Amino acid sequence: MRLKSPTNEPISFGTLNGSGHCMVLDKDGADVPQMMVQSAFAAGAVPADADPVEFVAAPVNRTEKTHLELIEDGIKLMLERSEEGDFTASGMPDRRKLSKLVGLNVTAEECTSAWRSLNESA
Numbered sequence: 001m002r003l004k005s006p007t008n009e010p011i012s013f014g015t016l017n018g019s020g021h022c023m024v025l026d027k028d029g030a031d032v033p034q035m036m037v038q039s040a041f042a043a044g045a046v047p048a049d050a051d052p053v054e055f056v057a058a059p060v061n062r063t064e065k066t067h068l069e070l071i072e073d074g075i076k077l078m079l080e081r082s083e084e085g086d087f088t089a090s091g092m093p094d095r096r097k098l099s100k101l102v103g104l105n106v107t108a109e110e111c112t113s114a115w116r117s118l119n120e121s122a
Contacts, residue, residue, distance in 0.1 A: 001031070001032055001034070001037050001047070002029055002030065002031050002032070002047070002048035002049075003025055003029055003030070003032045003037070003040050003041075003045040003046065003047060003048055004025055004026070004027055004028060004029030004030075004045065004046060004047075004048045004052075005025045005026055005027050005029075005044070005045065005046075005052075006044060006045075006046045006052035006055045007027070007052065008027055010024050010025060010026045011024070011025050011040075011043045011044050011045060012024045012025075012043070013025075013036065013039040013040050013042065013043035013045070014036075014039060015035055015036055015039055016038065016039055021033075021035070021036060023036055023040070025040065025045055027052075029048035032045070067104065067110065068110065068113065068114055068117070070102050070104060071098065071102055071104070071106055071110055071111065071114040072114045072117060072118055073102070074093075074098050074101045074102035074106075075093050075098065075114055075115060075118055076118070077101060078093055078097070078098065078101065085097065092111065092112070092115060093111055093115060095107075095108060095111050098111060
């Protein structure tokens, strides 16, 4: 089967059985032995006659947020969803739930700082 790299960057891959066979594909492509086709697809190869644009995802437009902004966004979400246990008896966000929600280890200081910042901007 003739496969190629979907971009100008070459891709390399080897057999899944650990035999040591490996191959590199560039944008021009090459005939790939049947025993390596699965590995080639797993590495991102596309059929040689296919339009690579169909297979390449558009770059993700990321806006980089600071650690504090991510925590503030998590607190806002907690306020919006108002689930039981999101806030402690003192009214502060539960740090464990907040950490899980934002995917970061939130310290008590960061939680307090973000909470104050949100209250001051409200």
